[in-house]
Amino acid sequence: MEAVVHRYIAALNAADLDAIAALYAADATVEDPVGSPVHRGRDAIRAFYAASLACRLDVTLEGPVRAAANEAAFAFCVRLHWQGQDMEIRPIDVFRFNEAGEIASMRAIFGPANMEKTSG
Amino acid sequence: MEAVVHRYIAALNAADLDAIAALYAADATVEDPVGSPVHRGRDAIRAFYAASLACRLDVTLEGPVRAAANEAAFAFCVRLHWQGQDMEIRPIDVFRFNEAGEIASMRAIFGPANMEKTSG
Numbered sequence: 001m002e003a004v005v006h007r008y009i010a011a012l013n014a015a016d017l018d019a020i021a022a023l024y025a026a027d028a029t030v031e032d033p034v035g036s037p038v039h040r041g042r043d044a045i046r047a048f049y050a051a052s053l054a055c056r057l058d059v060t061l062e063g064p065v066r067a068a069a070n071e072a073a074f075a076f077c078v079r080l081h082w083q084g085q086d087m088e089i090r091p092i093d094v095f096r097f098n099e100a101g102e103i104a105s106m107r108a109i110f111g112p113a114n115m116e117k118t119s120g
Numbered sequence: 121m122e123a124v125v126h127r128y129i130a131a132l133n134a135a136d137l138d139a140i141a142a143l144y145a146a147d148a149t150v151e152d153p154v155g156s157p158v159h160r161g162r163d164a165i166r167a168f169y170a171a172s173l174a175c176r177l178d179v180t181l182e183g184p185v186r187a188a189a190n191e192a193a194f195a196f197c198v199r200l201h202w203q204g205q206d207m208e209i210r211p212i213d214v215f216r217f218n219e220a221g222e223i224a225s226m227r228a229i230f231g232p233a234n235m236e237k238t239s240g
Contacts, residue, residue, distance in 0.1 A: 002233065035189025063182050063195050066212045066229045069155025073212035073229040075183050075195045092186045092193035092212060094229070109186045109193040109214070113122065 001072040001097055002065045008095075008103075009061055009076065015053045021046045025102035032108035033091070055080040062090070070097045079118070086119040121192040121217055122185045128215075128223075129181055129196070135173045141166045145222035152228035153211070175200040182210070190217045199238070206239040 004023055011019035021042055024030075030039040030048055039048045058079040065074045071094060078089045091110035098104040124143055131139035141162055144150075150159040150168055159168045178199040185194045191214060198209045211230035218224040 033188040034191050064210055064234060066195075066210065066231070066234050068153040068229045068231045071154050071229055073193065073214070075186070075212065090184055090186065092195065092214075094193070094212075094214060109188045109191055111187045114184060114186050 001067045001070075001095065001101075004097070004101065004103065005061075005065045005072055005074050005095065009059050012053075012057050012059045012078075015057070017046060017049055017053060020049050023103050024106075025098050025100070025104045028102070028104050028106070030106045032093075032106065033111065034107050034109050055082050071095065072097070085117050088116045088118055090114045121187045121190075121215065121221075124217070124221065124223065125181075125185045125192055125194050125215065129179050132173075132177050132179045132198075135177070137166060137169055137173060140169050143223050144226075145218050145220070145224045148222070148224055148226070150226045152213075152226065153231065154227050154229050175202050191215065192217070205237050208236045208238055210234045 008020065008023055024042055024045050026042050028042065028045060030045050039045050060077045062075040062077055065072055073092060073094045075092045080087055089110055091108045091114065094107045095103045096105040128140065128143055144162055144165050146162050148162065148165060150165050159165050180197045182195040182197055185192055193212060193214045195212045200207055209230055211228045211234065214227045215223045216225040
């Protein structure tokens with residue numbers, strides 16, 4: 001699970017949509033942030049990341065990946081460019097894995113207090 | 121939610137069992153770590169923390185509390201004394217809150233890779 005998280009971070013930084021989508025199960029769900037509409041299935045997830053990658057993400061893991069049973073959690077910082085502004089967002093993501101080692105669900109926990117304009 | 125997390129950390133460091141229990145809903149659940157048996161209800165939760173506090177916890181938050189909708193997540197380091205050894209454990213906890221602002225569920229994500237003997 002830790003290796004998948006590292007591949008996920010690397011794929012985000014490489015803006016590699018295929019690599020990101022390949023980490024997810026075909027019927028996976030993504031809720032990013034928690035409380036927003038859930039993206040279901042690899043096509044919807046791919047469309048969600050295509051929009052995210054347009055913001056030129058620069059992702060840095062903060063601290064070790066935590067893993068227990070079939071779940072992993074990790075804190076990170078995303079620097080991105082959105083609507084003419086540079087921003088930093090600091091989520092904690094929780095992945096749940098299926099038996100094939102694919103991400104079955106992703107939930108991103110962050111809110112306004114975790115978002116900061118850094119220019120613009 | 122962020123204030124509750126800070127009260128929780130302070131109560132752990134003060135070994136204040138009443139203060140910890142008071143943060144939880146009467147019918148709350150605690151799964152610590154994820155994959156282990158769930159403690160249900162304030163009495164069971166209190167007993168779980170009574171055992172934990174016997175390990176003389178020294179808890180430090182790592183990075184900001186993340187909060188979205190009715191959930192908060194936070195990374196932290198726990199230094200503790202267990203079976204004659206000093207240890208460090210680095211979990212990420214996820215709290216879900218009820219409408220009264222009480223913790224309805226707590227899930228702690230950490231595994232062997234997040235535990236380190238520091239003496240003994």
